[in-house]
Amino acid sequence: MQNAFYDVAIVGGGPTGVVAANLCGIHGLSAVVLERALDVYDLPRAAVLHDDVQRILHNAGVLEAIWPATAEMAGAEFVDASWRRIIGIEIPPGLKTGNGFWPILNIRQPDVERAMRGCLGRYERIELCTGQEVTALTEHGDGVDLEVRDVASGATRTLGARWVIGCDGARSGVRKSCGIGWHSLGYDCEWLVIDLELSRSVELPQLCQQICDPDRPVTFVPMPGRLRRWEFQLKPGETAAEMEDPQRVWQLLAPWLSPDDGAIVRAVVYRFHATIAETFRRGRIFLAGDAAHQTPPFMGQGLCTGVRDADNLIWKLAMVQRGRAADSILETYTAERRPLAVAMVEHSTNTGKLIDAWAAMARGGPEPPAELQEYAYGGSRTLPDLSAGLLATGGGDWVGQLLPWTDVQGARGTGAFDDIVGPRWAIVSSAGLEVAIDDDTAGFLRHIDAEIVTVPEPQGAILGVLLANEVVIVRPDHIIYGGASRRGLVALVAQLRTDLTR
Numbered sequence: 001m002q003n004a005f006y007d008v009a010i011v012g013g014g015p016t017g018v019v020a021a022n023l024c025g026i027h028g029l030s031a032v033v034l035e036r037a038l039d040v041y042d043l044p045r046a047a048v049l050h051d052d053v054q055r056i057l058h059n060a061g062v063l064e065a066i067w068p069a070t071a072e073m074a075g076a077e078f079v080d081a082s083w084r085r086i087i088g089i090e091i092p093p094g095l096k097t098g099n100g101f102w103p104i105l106n107i108r109q110p111d112v113e114r115a116m117r118g119c120l121g122r123y124e125r126i127e128l129c130t131g132q133e134v135t136a137l138t139e140h141g142d143g144v145d146l147e148v149r150d151v152a153s154g155a156t157r158t159l160g161a162r163w164v165i166g167c168d169g170a171r172s173g174v175r176k177s178c179g180i181g182w183h184s185l186g187y188d189c190e191w192l193v194i195d196l197e198l199s200r201s202v203e204l205p206q207l208c209q210q211i212c213d214p215d216r217p218v219t220f221v222p223m224p225g226r227l228r229r230w231e232f233q234l235k236p237g238e239t240a241a242e243m244e245d246p247q248r249v250w251q252l253l254a255p256w257l258s259p260d261d262g263a264i265v266r267a268v269v270y271r272f273h274a275t276i277a278e279t280f281r282r283g284r285i286f287l288a289g290d291a292a293h294q295t296p297p298f299m300g301q302g303l304c305t306g307v308r309d310a311d312n313l314i315w316k317l318a319m320v321q322r323g324r325a326a327d328s329i330l331e332t333y334t335a336e337r338r339p340l341a342v343a344m345v346e347h348s349t350n351t352g353k354l355i356d357a358w359a360a361m362a363r364g365g366p367e368p369p370a371e372l373q374e375y376a377y378g379g380s381r382t383l384p385d386l387s388a389g390l391l392a393t394g395g396g397d398w399v400g401q402l403l404p405w406t407d408v409q410g411a412r413g414t415g416a417f418d419d420i421v422g423p424r425w426a427i428v429s430s431a432g433l434e435v436a437i438d439d440d441t442a443g444f445l446r447h448i449d450a451e452i453v454t455v456p457e458p459q460g461a462i463l464g465v466l467l468a469n470e471v472v473i474v475r476p477d478h479i480i481y482g483g484a485s486r487r488g489l490v491a492l493v494a495q496l497r498t499d500l501t502r
């Protein structure tokens with residue numbers, strides 16, 4: 001019997017793998033998700049989704065499904081041991097960012113994962129196989145063979161795929177089997193993570209707090225519904241066993257509540273790491289999510305970074321699969337994602353160091369340097385945009401940024417850009433501005449299935465984009481590839497053609 005063969009085999013059905021599979025469905029790729037466990041990991045882990053990631057999930061068709069497992073975040077602050085604010089930021093209810101979504105949503109990860117898995121049923125060519133462990137990978141000229149073990153029976157089978165994505169978490173066997181190195185980025189610290197389900201109403205902070213207590217730094221995170229999280233940094237000499245003891249847990253929680261107020265869902269010591277894989281690709285095998293990077297949780301970016309990886313990779317695989325781009329565009333995956341993942345891990349690490357520095361100041365130490373204070377919530381430090389990879393050269397300030405959320409008009413109708421254009425290339429200009437395109441250019445744009453749309457009433461950030469560039473080319477992940485004057489558009493499309501085919 002012939003082995004099943006897929007465009008993409010995804011090892012690991014955590015959030016990164018399942019978002020990748022939903023995106024494969026949207027892009028018309030066939031895919032199988034192979035997940036060792038029978039059900040989703042049932043303890044809450046990631047606490048938040050950032051606005052750009054909500055946008056990706058909207059475009060992956062899963063945001064509505066996960067909505068019941070989310071709540072708008074009210075803000076975040078650094079406070080001292082008396083819970084007095086050092087610095088912070090309030091988020092007014094209903095506020096939307098330039099990406100069209102809420103600045104931050106709190107989530108309950110197991111419910112989010114279940115809802116996203118449920119969405120896979122929409123796609124005939126996407127399979128989710130649970131209780132299936134990938135035990136070996138063999139790459140050959142046309143694809144990769146995967147040896148898969150049925151966890152219940154122990155029976156093994158082999159299946160094939162053109163590409164494999166290792167979304168198999170921090171201990172990634174895929175990463176190890178490819179011999180990809182794993183580097184520390186300088187944070188390695190143990191924290192006790194406590195999740196608690198309230199059984200009655202208790203007055204607790206509405207904002208996420210980093211409590212810079214000189215005795216012991218603590219994090220507090222309001223989660224959806226009655227779920228709340230505390231994280232306590234371990235002191236030298238403290239062990240996991242003593243910290244996880246229920247009596248000790250309630251002692252630590254005593255300033256906030258008592259055992260009558262709720263039930264402990266989890267109290268486990270985790271080692272927060274800052275690590276990065278040396279490359280996110282080896283041949284036909286890619287890494288995404290925790291398999292490629294691990295971050296301390298102070299910026300709530302772990303799950304989010306994996307979703308961004310999947311979003312960056314899947315449209316490129318689809319372009320190659322359809323013969324619309326050369327295999328070489330796949331090299332831009334590491335080039336684009338790794339520097340941004342490093343920047344994100346370093347940002348979270350510095351946020352963690354700032355908590356320690358303010359706690360040390362309360363013990364008589366020096367004030368944290370101004371540069372470190374930029375990493376506080378509400379501080380001036382932001383994450384960088386894409387600056388290398390599949391981007392036009394000399395394209396101006398907006399290149400590498402997400403196209404601001406906007407309404408557009410085009411052949412497919414009028415509405416939000418993301419909904420009208422979908423996962424396609426797009427040429428975007430102001431309404432009334434005729435873009436001059438010769439037959440050859442038009443033929444190439446048809447070949448890559450590009451949409452031509454106009455913005456009827458540019459306002460806010462999109463106005464800035466269209467004042468700086470008469471026309472912009474936007475990638476299927478809605479990042480601006482390049483900008484030009486109306487007359488320069490043909491040359492910009494020619495540059496894109498070269499970038500996609502060389």
Ligand SMILES: Cc1cc2nc3c(=O)[nH]c(=O)nc-3n(C[C@H](O)[C@H](O)[C@H](O)COP(=O)(O)OP(=O)(O)OC[C@H]3O[C@@H](n4cnc5c(N)ncnc54)[C@H](O)[C@@H]3O)c2cc1C
Pocket residue numbers: 011012013014015016017034035036037041044045046047048109132133134135167168169170172173193270288289290291297299300301302303304305306
């Ligand atoms: C306490 C805690 C708090 C956190 N807080 C946040 C936060 O606030 N914000 C945030 O964004 N992130 C946070 N995270 C991190 C977040 O949970 C992870 O980044 C996210 O789950 C990673 O998703 P993933 O799909 O890449 O990997 P995982 O969720 O680890 O999924 C990997 C999957 O691969 C499967 N697998 C492994 N090997 C194989 C194999 N050989 N064959 C088949 N299947 C395999 C595993 O069973 C697993 O289901 C937190 C994590 C922890 C532990």
